[in-house]
Amino acid sequence: MSDQPAPVLDVLPRGTAMLLKVAAVIALAAAVVGTVARGRVSSVFGGIAVAVIVAAPLLRVAMLGVRWLRIGDRRFAAAAAGFLLVTAAGALLALL
Amino acid sequence: MQWTELAFAFVTSTVGALGGLGGAVLLVPLLVLTGTSPRLAAPLGLVSVAAGSLSAAAPQLKEHTVNHRLGITTELAASVGAVGGALGSGMASDVFLQRFLAVVAISAALLGGRRKGIRNLPDPALTAADVGEHIGSLSGAYPLGDGVVPYRARRLGAGVGLFGVSGLLAGMAGASGGFIKTPATSEVMHVPVRVAAATTTFTIGLTAATGLVVMSVQGRLQLDHCAAVCVGSMFGGRVGALAQTRLSPPQVRRFLSVVLVVVGIVLLVRA
Numbered sequence: 155m156s157d158q159p160a161p162v163l164d165v166l167p168r169g170t171a172m173l174l175k176v177a178a179v180i181a182l183a184a185a186v187v188g189t190v191a192r193g194r195v196s197s198v199f200g201g202i203a204v205a206v207i208v209a210a211p212l213l214r215v216a217m218l219g220v221r222w223l224r225i226g227d228r229r230f231a232a233a234a235a236g237f238l239l240v241t242a243a244g245a246l247l248a249l250l
Numbered sequence: 251m252q253w254t255e256l257a258f259a260f261v262t263s264t265v266g267a268l269g270g271l272g273g274a275v276l277l278v279p280l281l282v283l284t285g286t287s288p289r290l291a292a293p294l295g296l297v298s299v300a301a302g303s304l305s306a307a308a309p310q311l312k313e314h315t316v317n318h319r320l321g322i323t324t325e326l327a328a329s330v331g332a333v334g335g336a337l338g339s340g341m342a343s344d345v346f347l348q349r350f351l352a353v354v355a356i357s358a359a360l361l362g363g364r365r366k367g368i369r370n371l372p373d374p375a376l377t378a379a380d381v382g383e384h385i386g387s388l389s390g391a392y393p394l395g396d397g398v399v400p401y402r403a404r405r406l407g408a409g410v411g412l413f414g415v416s417g418l419l420a421g422m423a424g425a426s427g428g429f430i431k432t433p434a435t436s437e438v439m440h441v442p443v444r445v446a447a448a449t450t451t452f453t454i455g456l457t458a459a460t461g462l463v464v465m466s467v468q469g470r471l472q473l474d475h476c477a478a479v480c481v482g483s484m485f486g487g488r489v490g491a492l493a494q495t496r497l498s499p500p501q502v503r504r505f506l507s508v509v510l511v512v513v514g515i516v517l518l519v520r521a
Contacts, residue, residue: 161384166311166318174307181304182484188477189256200473203480207300208462211455214307218318227385230319233326240329241460247333248467 167221170214177210212241252478254284255294259482263302265509266428267451267490268497273298273483274458275429276509279516290472293465294479296458299428301480302487303455306448309491313393314381315448320388320403320441324413325453328427329460331417350419352517359433359510370442372397392445401442409439417457428454429513432506443506447494451487 181203188199219234258280262273274295281291310316376398383390389402412434416427428450435446
């Protein structure tokens with residue numbers, strides 16, 4: 155018999171699946187308008203689509219990090235925070 | 251309307267989501283070969299990856315094939331590597347990088363194609379209630395047919411090291427690095443190929459998001475072209491993710507090997 159405790163299953167933060175579905179629908183709708191339209195309208199809706207596909211995965215990581223911190227899974231909460239910090243640092247470096 | 255970009259994005263994202271590679275490694279060479287400048291093709295490749303990843307996310311959550319702890323732990327190394335690669339991108343020539351990437355892709359294909367059968371077998375003691383990822387570890391269980399397959403990531407140091415290298419190459423060459431991440435997760439860390447592919451689809455979305463933040467600050471996004479690529483990639487990503495759930499691990503692995511060989515040859519030809 156093993157001394158190791160039985161693994162405990164985790165559940166995803168509430169709303170993760172809904173967030174991803176809604177983000178996908180908004181991004182797709184904006185991208186379709188941006189593809190069909192011309193000129194400035196095309197660029198505006200293309201910009202909305204890009205903003206959503208960038209924000210959604212980062213928000214997903216933030217939600218996971220908060221969830222893991224709350225349940226005491228600090229090592230992985232730190233990994234999530236570290237990833238978001240590296241992303242922020244990359245944006246700051248590009249601004250310089 | 252950008253029909254060519256839309257069609258290219260659909261096809262490459264379907265293939266990319268199926269193998270957990272992302273479509274950029276195929277889309278960017280196609281765009282460059284048809285006249286788009288590499289400077290503008292690279293952000294379109296990242297839009298394709300991010301859109302395909304978002305599109306595939308909900309179905310993969312439903313299938314419980316993404317291990318978020320594994321994805322974020324390894325992505326941390328990849329993102330640090332990507333920043334380092336971007337900063338040091340002037341130190342290696344494009345030809346050297348493309349040849350190196352080609353060798354890595356073909357080696358990964360041979361490694362994956364050589365193995366027969368399924369490494370992680372279903373455990374009859376497990377039920378659907380055991381499916382998911384475990385708190386505090388890089389392990390979990392995923393559904394395969396009527397059974398449930400337990401897994402645990404092994405050789406974390408080697409896997410994280412390879413992810414750092416993939417990030418370094420991604421930062422230097424502008425590819426998403428998925429064609430290194432999936433084989434590294436599957437063949438080095440011994441994670442089932444479907445979990446490896448789904449987790450990589452999640453992580454390459456993160457890499458692409460980080461890259462797009464930087465490129466938007468640099469003013470390199472053509473937003474009307476981004477819209478067309480986004481539409482094609484979202485449909486392609488969804489089709490690829492659905493197809494992935496219907497194929498057996500050996501089928502996915504064989505498909506992945508073929509795609510990697512094609513990618514390697516494309517890179518060698520470009521170099």
